[in-house]
Amino acid sequence: MGTARAESSDLRLRMYHTHTGEHLDVVYKHGATYVRGALDQLDHFLRDHRTGDVHHYDPRVFDVLSDLLEAVGRPTAEINIICGYRTPWSNQFLRTHTSGVAQNSLHMQAEAIDIRIPGVDTARLRSTALNLKRGGVGYYPHSNFIHVDVGRVRWW
Ligand SMILES: [Zn+2]
DSSP states (O other), X not given: OHHHHHHHSEEEEEEEETTTOOEXXXXXXXXXXXXXXXXXXXXXXXXXXXXOOOOOOOTHHHHHHHHHHHHTTOTTOEEEEEEOOOOHHHHHHHHHHSSSOOTTOGGGGTOEEEEEOTTSOHHHHHHHHHHHOSSEEXXXXXXXXXXXXXXXXXXX
């Protein structure tokens, strides 16, 4: 399903970053080809919001987001971003001040993202992400978001 769609169309992502207050609306892929300028915009948008550092994102993360939106029937929804890239400093800061942050978090490789989708129940978002079997899925019901990454398929 996702493959047929990707071969014939432009893939667009809309995002709102809950920490910076910024919005982004980009076509990041034409057919099977990633759009370089759009990836640059996404990298900047998903920078470490504590330090301002930018890291090149693994674009497969954006494919997971796109397929996730499609799978929950909200292909044009604006994804709310809780956390994108994290420098090691920022990851350690979070580990000190909160629980449930991995020492070797894939946020530090720009291969992970924490999101919620307004109007989509977070438990349903989690089960839909698990069904995609594209990487790790974390569930944070008290903060109302999920983590998705393109590492090994696993869940917590
Ligand atoms: Zn995360």
